[in-house]
Amino acid sequence: MAQSTDPLSQLNLRIDSMREEMVKAMAGMVGIKAVSPASGGTGESARADFLEKTLKGWGLKVKRYDYKDDSSSVRSNLISVLGKSERTLWIVAHMDTVAEGDLALWRHDPFNAHIEGDRIFGRGTNDNGEALIGAMFALKALSRSGSKLKYNYGLVLVADEELGSKFGIQKLIKEGIFIKDDMFIVPDSNTKNGDEVEVAEKSILWLKVTVHGQQVHASTPGMGVNAGIYAARLMVAMDDFLHKKYEARSKAFEPPSSTFEMTKHEKNVDSINIIPGKEVFYMDSRILPTYRTQDVLDDIKKIAKSNEFSKVRIEFEVMQREDAPQPTDPKSEIFAVISSAISRQMKVKPKAVGIGGGTCAAYFRREGWPSVVWGVGEDIAHQPNEFAYISDIVKCAKVFAAMFVQ
Ligand SMILES: [Zn+2]
Structure with missing residues (x-):
């Protein structure tokens, strides 16, 4: 069977070979705190420096949007677009994290990544690190593959998601970066099998x-x-x-x-x-x-x-x-695109659900843009001893990448 010659198998091999590099990038990111000034931190600007440098190091173009918040701290957002199509499919992950909470509850330093088997521990590894690193490496793999993309891949790394997105996605939407027929994936809510795609919220x-x-x-x-x-x-x-x-x-x-x-x-x-x-x-x-x-x-x-x-x-x-915006239609193209990528890469059949809400997707839905929320992993955001499965980071990268190949 000529399995390794089809574009998706080749892409998967490429992503598998990046596993160690993903772990390194995650560890580098966890080491740079990105807690909101309103929660006693300094924001995500230093973390954005690191991620911007990483993306540019791969030969990718990055646009940076810095905004001053109420405490005059700089809140940074990054955008990188690959492809020359009419339409862009955006993947939106957030760089900021909540604070560590009670340190006594952590078995390891929350800001020094700790690896145990398939698990990487640290504040922000799960929310939203796993999807963020997965999305970055999907972009890297696609850029290296040289294959023609079905849509432009727009990577958006935002600030301030944990405390209302005032200096993150809300600002970016006003910049006019996103246009009429664009589609959005917000990988900011996990289910264990990755078989739920959120289209609505209460x-x-x-x-x-x-x-x-x-x-x-x-x-x-x-x-x-x-x-x-x-x-x-x-x-x-x-x-x-x-x-x-x-x-x-x-x-x-x-x-x-x-x-x-x-x-x-x-x-x-x-x-x-x-x-x-x-x-x-x-x-x-x-x-x-x-x-x-x-x-x-x-x-x-x-x-x-x-x-x-x-x-x-x-x-x-x-x-x-x-007030919840109108749900995204489960018959919409974005739902079909991510569902097909999930079932091809993870062998599960995704279903449309409405869950918690409170992600960047709400802002897109409010503007009438179809957007879905998806993730795979433990639902342990904001908890002590937060971790991500390294294998889930790889899965995220594969699902994201698959959406852009024919
Ligand atoms: Zn989150």
């Missing part, structure tokens, strides 16, 4: 609810208004109403329905014999994209205005709100 609504009654001695309840009992009634009313009205289920999501959960509850009075005059509770809600977040909010306010609650004053504060 909206997020975090609400603080304050119920004002009137504090009074518990032996004379008629002289006050028990905020505690009204808060409890309101929680039950919200829970009943929201689950009933927003009952749609979508198989693409896990769990398949919207969630409306009463969670945190603030301390009220110090004594058993005091009727509380003020009660504060919180709701965490994740809403299917078929519903509007504003409708949920309006409904909650309507419940609070009903007769049942006329004796208390109720205040709402939105603590966090992210």
Whole structure:
């Protein structure tokens, strides 16, 4: 069988031969901290220097976009494009990491890569190092192969993903780098077998609810208004109403329905014999994209205005709100392109899912660009003793590269 003569097998051989080099690049990257200034770090500029030098060392052209953030730190983004086609398929990985957290929980220095068998440990190896190194070496392998690419390969290494992308992808989108028919892959969420491709996300609504009654001695309840009992009634009313009205289920999501959960509850009075005059509770809600977040909010306010609650004053504060953009169509070209690459390279059949959200893909979807989120590996982002399987870095490189060969 002339297996090694077809372009994909040749590409795979080339990528396999780069394994040690990938480990070296990952170790070099882990050694350069890239924590946001807002989390006590210095940003990702020094790491960008290292990655820019690496890419240029391979003979690739790199464009750099530096922005000053609120603390006047430089936040750096890198772009490298290979090919001369009309359309560009962009792979977007982030350079920044979260902080190490409690050092006592780490078995090794989080900023000095440690290798054990197939695993490489260190902050950012999993989120987003694995995909970032994989994407870089896919680009290197394609550039060395000399074969004609189906699309331009656009590699985007962004800043500031962990804290809202204000100085990363949001800025780059405004630069006008991406054009109408471009497609996007954001490899920033892992599943073990790599058989899930994220096309949709839920909206997020975090609400603080304050119920004002009137504090009074518990032996004379008629002289006050028990905020505690009204808060409890309101929680039950919200829970009943929201689950009933927003009952749609979508198989693409896990769990398949919207969630409306009463969670945190603030301390009220110090004594058993005091009727509380003020009660504060919180709701965490994740809403299917078929519903509007504003409708949920309006409904909650309507419940609070009903007769049942006329004796208390109720205040709402939105603590966090992210309205999910329209999902990417699982029939879109980008879904077909990545699915075919995954099944050719990993022998699994990918399915379209909707999961956590909160990646760069949301910004592209908001602009109407089809984008998918994919990754293979452990789901251990932000944890102590973070690691990536070296074999998964190689798999990423192979899946990415396969999307560009005929
Ligand atoms: Zn990430």
